[in-house]
Amino acid sequence: MTYWLAGIDEAGYGPRLGPMVIGMTSLRCREKTAAQAPWKMLGSVIGAAGRREKGIVSVADSKKLHRPGTGDLTRLEEGVLAFIAAERGDLPRTFRELIDHCTAGRSGYLDQYPWYRGIDLELPYSASMVDLSGKIRRLTRTLARTSIEVGEVRAIPLEVREFNAEVRARGSKGKVDAWAMGRFLRWLWQQEDRAQMEVWTDRLGGTERYSPLLIPLFTGSRFKILEQDRERQSYRAVSDDGKRVIEVHFRKDCEQHCFCTALASMTAKYLRELHMVLLNRWWSTHVPDLKPTAGYPLDAGRFIGEVDGARKTLGIESGILVRSR
Numbered sequence: 001m002t003y004w005l006a007g008i009d010e011a012g013y014g015p016r017l018g019p020m021v022i023g024m025t026s027l028r029c030r031e032k033t034a035a036q037a038p039w040k041m042l043g044s045v046i047g048a049a050g051r052r053e054k055g056i057v058s059v060a061d062s063k064k065l066h067r068p069g070t071g072d073l074t075r076l077e078e079g080v081l082a083f084i085a086a087e088r089g090d091l092p093r094t095f096r097e098l099i100d101h102c103t104a105g106r107s108g109y110l111d112q113y114p115w116y117r118g119i120d121l122e123l124p125y126s127a128s129m130v131d132l133s134g135k136i137r138r139l140t141r142t143l144a145r146t147s148i149e150v151g152e153v154r155a156i157p158l159e160v161r162e163f164n165a166e167v168r169a170r171g172s173k174g175k176v177d178a179w180a181m182g183r184f185l186r187w188l189w190q191q192e193d194r195a196q197m198e199v200w201t202d203r204l205g206g207t208e209r210y211s212p213l214l215i216p217l218f219t220g221s222r223f224k225i226l227e228q229d230r231e232r233q234s235y236r237a238v239s240d241d242g243k244r245v246i247e248v249h250f251r252k253d254c255e256q257h258c259f260c261t262a263l264a265s266m267t268a269k270y271l272r273e274l275h276m277v278l279l280n281r282w283w284s285t286h287v288p289d290l291k292p293t294a295g296y297p298l299d300a301g302r303f304i305g306e307v308d309g310a311r312k313t314l315g316i317e318s319g320i321l322v323r324s325r
Contacts, residue, residue, distance in 0.1 A: 003029040004151060004194050005038075007260030008181050008201040011062060011268035013173065016323050017295035017303065018276045019159045020173070022180040023268035025083070025260045026151030026188075035200050035249075035258035038148060045135070045142045057082050057135050059262050061255035062269035068294040073126040076270040078135055080153065081124060083263060085136045086143055087150040095121035095274050102155040102271065109159055113320060115282030121274060153263070155271050156180050164324045173325045178204050178213055186217045189237070189246055197246040200258035203233070210235065210250060218246065286310040 006026035012019055027038060039046060039059070047056040058065055058075050065075040084101060085091045092098040099107040110116035124132050143149055158166065158180065166176040181201060188197055204210075210233055215223050218237035226234040226247070233250040255262040280292040283303075287310050293303040304322055311321065 001031075001195060003032045004188075004197040005029055005033050005035065005148075005258075005260055006151070006188060006197065006199045007035075007254070007258045007262070007264045008184050008199065009062075009255060009261050009265035009268055010177055010180070010202075011265065012272045012295070013177060014297070015295035016297055016300035017160070017293060017321065018279060019157045019272055020163055020177070020180075021158070021268040021272045021275075022156045022177070022184070023264035023266075023271070024152065024154045024184040025263040025267060027148045027260060028151045030147040032196070033148060035198070035260070038259035041146045041148060042139070042142055045138045055135060055138055057139060059259060059266065061253070061262055062265040065266065066269060066273070068296070071126075071292075073270060073273055076266050076273070077124050077127045078132055079263065080267050080270045081127070081132060082136050082139050083150050084153045086140050087153055091123070091132075091136065093123055095123065095125075095278070098123060098274075099157070099271070102153060102267070103157065104154070109157070109162060112161060113159065114314070114316060115279045116275075119278055119282070121277065125274065125277070153267055154184070155267055156183060157271055157275065159275070160323055161320050164319060167323075167325050174205055182213060182217050185214070185246075185248065189218050189221075189244075192244065195244050197244075198249070199246065200249045200251065200254050200261045202254040202261070203250045203252050207250075208233065210248070214248060283307050283310070286314065 004026055006024060008022065008024045010020060010022045012021055045055065045057060047053065047058050048060045057079050059079050062076060066073060081091060088101065092101055096107055166179065167173055170176055170179060185199065188199065208230060209228060211225060214235055220240050221237040224236045226236055234247065236245065236247045238245050251257050255265045276295060284290045287307050290306055293299045
């Protein structure tokens, strides 16, 4: 029986500039597989954050693999692109091709923003193509020797216009995060060929009870709370015909508990950083000596002030550049 292990995580919750991105990754397993097991099963080619060896691809919390401001996305990029290549059989060679893959063809939002419109990036952006190709071959061979294979590497990028609209509609960015996570959970539940699914995700702020969020997502099911206390929240939905089961687990620092959640964290962060590369490049052509920004509140204020004159001259509304929350 096929068993599906999935993880969800976000990047860019706090910044004022650039997208918030919610990532989701899954593995198709030939037997029930523990959330941490893929690190061991793929141990000959996969390392955690501290392991930097030739031929090793890191899979860990994105915050441990990328330091803002360095401009080097190598460790994020190698992991994300290697698993996407293992999923689809080839490597996305441009930013737009990557976005099309991760969003199932929904890259049209990019053309609403001058800094993306008609612009692209070649991939890999930071990593060596030679090194990356070797790591993809090793990962593909290692996966073939195990009982797991890559299911999906997907993402929901909420750029500023979409983010602001969802905040207005839902009342807070926390609710937007929950809504985006719910989109992935609903989609997983709708895949009727997946009899057994297990999903791991970070807690949403200090929330300790998730039944009100989850029950509406799993239509046609019997819902059960497995555990629900300050540290651990787990739930199960069983389809009315008994043929499909999904379990959802919320944990603090879930990237340490679940391989798929760590990879989802990396996916979300990598996509956000590529968006920021294009934003910074575009504005630097209109504002001389403009220092790039990662978009976080303190530095975002500096950046917003420095581009304000050019923004007004170019007729760009602030609502597509600056988040409302």
